[in-house]
Amino acid sequence: MKFYKDHYDVIVIGGGLSGLSSALMLADKGKDVLVLERHNLPGGLATSFVRGGVEIEATLHEMMSIGDPGKRLKIGQFLEDMGVNVDWLDVPEAYHLSVPGIEKTMHPGFERFAREADEVCPGTYQKVLDLLKLCHTVYDSVNELSIHPMSKPAMLMKHEAFVKTAGYSAKEVIDTFGLPQKAVDLLAPYWIYVGAPLSILPFTIWAVLMADYVGYGSKVPRKLSHEMSLKMQERAEEMGVQVELRQPVEKILVRDGKAYGVRTKRGDEIHADYVISAAYPNKVYTSMIEPADAVPDKAIKMVNGRRIGLTAFTVFLLLDKSAEELGITDYNVFLGETMDTDKIFENYKGTGPYNYLTTICLNHANPTCTPEGTCIISITALPCIEGWQQVSADEIDKVKHETAKSMVDAMSKYYGVDLLEHALEVVIETPMTVAHYTGMWNGCIYGYLHSMDDHIVARLQTAEEEHFIDHLEFAGAHQISGNGMGPAVTNGRKAAKNVLDTMAKEAN
Ligand SMILES: Cc1cc2nc3c(=O)[nH]c(=O)nc-3n(C[C@H](O)[C@H](O)[C@H](O)COP(=O)(O)OP(=O)(O)OC[C@H]3O[C@@H](n4cnc5c(N)ncnc54)[C@H](O)[C@@H]3O)c2cc1C
Known part of the structure; x- marks a missing residue:
């Protein structure tokens, strides 16, 4: 039996969340799809690893746009x-913020969040609530407009807050x-979840983040x-998608300005x-x-012109006592020497010590994710x-x-516990690990940096002219909705929709 069919409707390169979302949506519309993944597991960054017999989450802190049963959100x-x-x-809380002058745990729910802000800054309840409500109005508009684009005059009538704030940074609107x-x-x-300081981060994006989280x-x-990842792969295969692991794609084949297949590292030429x-x-x-x-x-000018977003550096510590015993009380701590996002962004241009850390103790959402105790x-x-x-190859290990060590020391000081003394396993994940x-590309998990001249609204407007090769679509953090597991799903769906729209247009 042949490994591949003679021809597919669509080949998807990459079995991460974006690629699997494309595959699911295309299979749902009856298309014949092949997913080629270079790794031996599906999921890309949505993955885990095992140390000391314990399965450890490799990336996810929190997933947006899920919602409760019966009231599901987009993803x-x-x-x-x-x-x-x-x-x-x-996830039991929004976050605990620990920066000079602030030590506070914030919870989801607009009113609760505004009340908690008021406890720290008396008299701000109404203003914070109004700001969050504005975020929600913009969020509703983004959700509607991403499905039903409309003319500018119509948009102004129906989505006034979105139109009025779209040209401003988060800082300007706040x-x-x-x-x-x-x-x-x-x-x-939460600025860090999109990785652009508030001074250049478009308000639209910050609003979506705040409204959702x-x-x-x-x-x-x-x-x-x-x-x-595993359930998406399993379901895709049930729906007829062929998913092949350990099959890196080396070339995308193009003829007369149109993609018509791929060549894998193994040398298979596959057509679609x-x-x-x-x-x-x-x-x-x-x-x-x-x-x-x-x-x-x-196309080369476009990629050279875009600024690459952030990458990640994570230290995982499997500890020999429960969170309660160690006094680790929060799910998500943002620990900073400052909350000035411009200063943090500047600091992030080096290799550390870093002045802003986000630390997750998954046991607070998922008590049995590690063995008892x-x-x-x-x-x-x-x-x-x-x-x-x-950093040179010779220096990388030391740096x-x-x-x-500087990150572990900072968190040890914050918790008042010598974390290394309690460590059963220590794993360091660097930008090189991700790459x-x-x-x-460059271990970058955030796609292209969101800024006032390059963000979702601007990208929507230039999407058509940035389509350089027919029948080739992109799905991933580098696409319109940006980074994160939720946006990866949305980007994957958008790529599939583009394919389906082109198929329909060309059939007429
Ligand atoms: C430390 C860390 C923490 C994070 N925390 C969060 C969080 O809390 N919430 C959140 O929403 N997001 C988080 N993210 C980001 C999130 O993981 C990613 O944005 C998202 O998973 C990206 O999905 P993707 O499908 O676009 O890309 P990927 O997951 O990278 O998938 C791309 C896939 O394509 C494959 N591939 C690439 N090239 C080829 C080729 N030539 N041939 C075959 N296969 C190929 C890769 O192997 C990979 O499997 C985090 C990321 C990191 C690193």
Whole structure:
């Protein structure tokens, strides 16, 4: 029996959440799909690893847009509609913020969040609530407009708040509320989930983040993020998708300006009407298109012009006592020397010590994720790749350990516990680990940096002219909705929709 069919409707490069979402949506519409994944497991970054006999979440802190049963949000609903039934657990809090002058745990729910902000900054309840409500109005508009685009005049009539704030940064809009700096600081921590300081982060994006995470709270899968990956793969295969692991794609074949298949590292040439790539456009346009001269200059200019977003540096510690015994009381701690996001972003251009850390103790959402009497914490900084690119091969081991040690020391001081003394296992995940494991361009997990001149609204407007090769679509953090597991699903769906729309257009 042949390994591959003579022809597929669509080949998807990459079996991460974005690629699997594309595959599910296309299979649901009866298309014949092949997914080629370079790794020996599906999921990309939605994965786990095993140390000391314990399965450890590799990435996920919290998943947005899931919602409760019967009231699912966008991603939760899509997965349910596709028959991917994930066992979701509630994340018990928004975050604990520990920066000079603030020590406070915040919880989801607009009113509760505003009340908690008021406890720190008396008299701010109404303003914080109004700001969160504005975020929600913009969030509703984004959700509607992403499905039903409309003309500018119609948009202005129906989505006034969205139109009026779309041209401003998060900082500019927050400033109009006249909140004291402490209240702004309390609202700021989630900036790191998109990785652009509030001064350049479009308000639209910050609003979506706040409305979703604060408005509805977040969730994690009981069997870690790999539960999503495995169930998505399983369901895709039930729906007829062929998923092949350990099959890196080296080339995307192009003829007359149109993609018509791929060549794998193993040498298989496989044909399809469409190709969807989760590999970064930078990688695709610089080394994967065959023949190379099928890449228009404009494509190279586009990838060179875009600024790469952040990468990740994480230290995992499996500890020999429960969270309660060690006095680790919060699920998610943002620990900073400052809450000035411009200063943090500057600091993130180096290799550490980092001045802003996000630490998760998964046991607070998922008590049985480690054996009884133990717990797991992950300490993460989200640096720019530039600093790490300067480190030579000879120095990397030393620099990596110094950075990790500084992060563990900072959290030990915060908890008042010598974490290393309690460590059963210590694992360091660097930008190089991410690059090595997923092939992500420069180990970058955040796609392209969101800024006022390059973000979801601007990208929607330029999407058509940035379509350089027919029948080739992209899915991944580098696409319109940006980074994160929820956006990866949305980006995957969007790529599939583009394919389905083109199929329909060309059939007429
Ligand atoms: C430390 C850390 C913490 C994070 N925390 C969160 C969080 O709390 N919440 C959240 O929402 N997101 C989080 N993320 C981000 C999230 O994991 C990613 O944005 C998301 O999983 C990206 O999915 P993707 O499908 O776009 O890319 P990937 O997961 O990278 O998938 C791409 C896949 O394509 C494969 N591939 C690439 N090139 C080829 C090729 N040539 N041939 C075949 N296969 C190929 C790769 O092997 C990979 O499996 C975190 C990431 C990290 C690293």
